[in-house]
Amino acid sequence: MPDLIDALQTGCGPLLPVVTETRPLRQRLFESLRAAGASSRADLARWLDCSPASVTAVSAELIDAGLVKEIDAPREPSRGRPPVALTVNAAVTAVAGVKLTDDAHTAVIIDFSGALIAQATLQSAAHRQTMAATLTEAEALLDMALAKAGMTRASLSWVGLGIAGVVDHAAGIVLWSPLLTERNAPLRETFAAAIGLPVTIDNDANLLALAELWFGAGRGMTDFAVVTIENGVGMGLVLGNRMFRGGSGLGMELGHTKVQLDGALCRCGSRGCLEAYVADYALVREAQTALHFNRDEAGSARELLETLYDEAKAGHKAALSIFRRAGRYLAVGLANVTELFDPHLIIISGGEMRFDFLYADAVLAEVQALTAQTGRTAPKIEINAWGDMVWARGAAALALSALTEQLLGTERVGG
Amino acid sequence: MPDLIDALQTGCGPLLPVVTETRPLRQRLFESLRAAGASSRADLARWLDCSPASVTAVSAELIDAGLVKEIDAPREPSRGRPPVALTVNAAVTAVAGVKLTDDAHTAVIIDFSGALIAQATLQSAAHRQTMAATLTEAEALLDMALAKAGMTRASLSWVGLGIAGVVDHAAGIVLWSPLLTERNAPLRETFAAAIGLPVTIDNDANLLALAELWFGAGRGMTDFAVVTIENGVGMGLVLGNRMFRGGSGLGMELGHTKVQLDGALCRCGSRGCLEAYVADYALVREAQTALHFNRDEAGSARELLETLYDEAKAGHKAALSIFRRAGRYLAVGLANVTELFDPHLIIISGGEMRFDFLYADAVLAEVQALTAQTGRTAPKIEINAWGDMVWARGAAALALSALTEQLLGTERVGG
């Protein structure tokens, strides 16, 4: 704007507009309906704080479009005209979610109401691959899932794709991933072109947060963090019921927050990262010392960790101290998240919660102790083991919300 | 909503609505105009991405209301009909900003366009006081500033009030402050009742961020953090051009993020807080050791720190190491902010930047080193010494934005 009179540049206040989002009533109504499962018009009007007249108009529009339908629902007898239940027409279409890992890719298909239709798993290459090779696997997996569901690609209208690494969700580009040989891979466009369907991508931690927001403990929360500990340490954050991806939209790097000056060496090259104390590889390298194993006799990292865990359970001092230390540093990381974001809930989530030393009461108590001093109420911390499909479900939720935005949002993307 | 049919609770997706904010065009136009200082209708239409017709209508409305006026502005000759410059009518009203500290309270008065009219300072009690006593001082200070400006309270329409501590901006309550003897002090309502004007309150770190957003380096940024090091360590954060105050709206506690497991004792009672390494009191207690002073011979904390600083400058090894260590821990804290929020800019700001060891290139380089590994572009870090009035100016910006919201926003607060 500074076109006109630079001499008069005496203004004040932010030069850039606030990011503002308008959700038309039809979208809010639809999303409320899907969230509730089924609901009457009167309930919707109360819930959305709008007039019954608007609900009638909007729901008629949605019913005409075939997205919503009336159903007969059992109800308790009560005074007054009985409400008519509305529900999302699950049969409208379906979407898929695919999660890529270096172990096994997973996929799920859900219908328009969010209900699970089918799932599939495909053993994947354990090493870095090109994007092309990875996406070939993803395509095969998607077709497997479709076959299980008795569907074809034409039955789908969106696919969500998740991958570990630094992912630019908005641009659809993977800046870096432990799975891919190339950097700045245009994953979204490439996969979309390959399967002939619109695609949305995100990183694994955000998928987990999305899964919690759509299917789990986060459904009733507006602000929560989801922390996951696997090969690395990831975090997805929901603020004001929306994914927060940081200033540049690349997601947060809880695993690389520093919990120790000049601390343990992280695979990122820095020292003192949280990851360098609690991620798998951090435990593995100490396990080798504790159990007096060489790399050769140790077998796979996974086996080594299992041994370490068993030893710790059996009372092995050194083994136990590894988990203890990891737990204490995890507490520091979670405390820092609390001090900076002040979420109402921290969910520690993932496919499996193998090492319960990390999620012991002592760890949670330490988080409380580290944060209790500043006067605010400490967040609750929950542990959630979901099984391997949780990421794929999160990816499916990603697809479903993108589809809904396209169908009902203000910004129509090509139709 | 779960009124209807619990049996059908098969829904998915977030149950709570996204926090959505609608800013009517008249408000966006007005704020753009104030930000630009002066602008033509045509420029505004381009800037706001709306039709010229709307700009004509809205600006006519604002001119009628007396909030905006046309001015003659010098312009370069160019083809076409010459634009007519619009500007905010600065004379409409004024607002004040007041900042309370345990050293000296400060106040500024700015006009409706944000231009400074007057400022004043009042020596304050160096000890904790009741809210009533503090507000009596604040009231006296406000009247001093008004007298300097040749104005009366009736000339003001809003007052912003800032105080260190845990402040619930939305509720107008100070949960805890180093200045007040009581907890959960209803500062906003009490001061509003005392001076007969609407009041908005916030904590000092947020005021600083607001000052940067309105008057400083943050004006052209949508995402940035402002860090301040004084008696404690505070942070204000702007995300998407809006203040972010954490999940509970109480602000962030950068000073109590942990940078060392079982580290230095913080005045909050925990160990390893950033504050316990870089805040004034942390330097003081080490200075006593380094300079072999007793409490008695040391004089005030301020003098002690000055001595420490001079000694360090002169090459005193122990004194230097105190600043060095503080700087390194500060780098850890800033690196963590970067990993978690990924702001485009971190501004280290405050009234005075006394100890340039803390803001040395070595510190900034360490932040870069600690964050460079994760692939994203590290934020720029700027140092900004503003002088004592910066907080009061931030408080005035707070008042001005609250006033604007009331005048032009959708949510009319009582008329």
Next chain:
DNA sequence: ATAATTAGTTCAGCCTGAGAATTAAAAAAT
């Protein structure tokens, strides 16, 4: 003078949604 160019206005109209009155369908009261 005339054309070209840019600024700003007028006016009809669309879209979203609200309010009030009305109709619909059930249980409770008589």
Next chain:
DNA sequence: ATTTTTTAATTCTCAGGCTGAACTAATTAT
């Protein structure tokens, strides 16, 4: 059985916010 009460849903009118298209206004270029 009829009436009243209660709650649900619809219809209709209308207002606010904004747009597009056509128009007027004021300047420079030719």
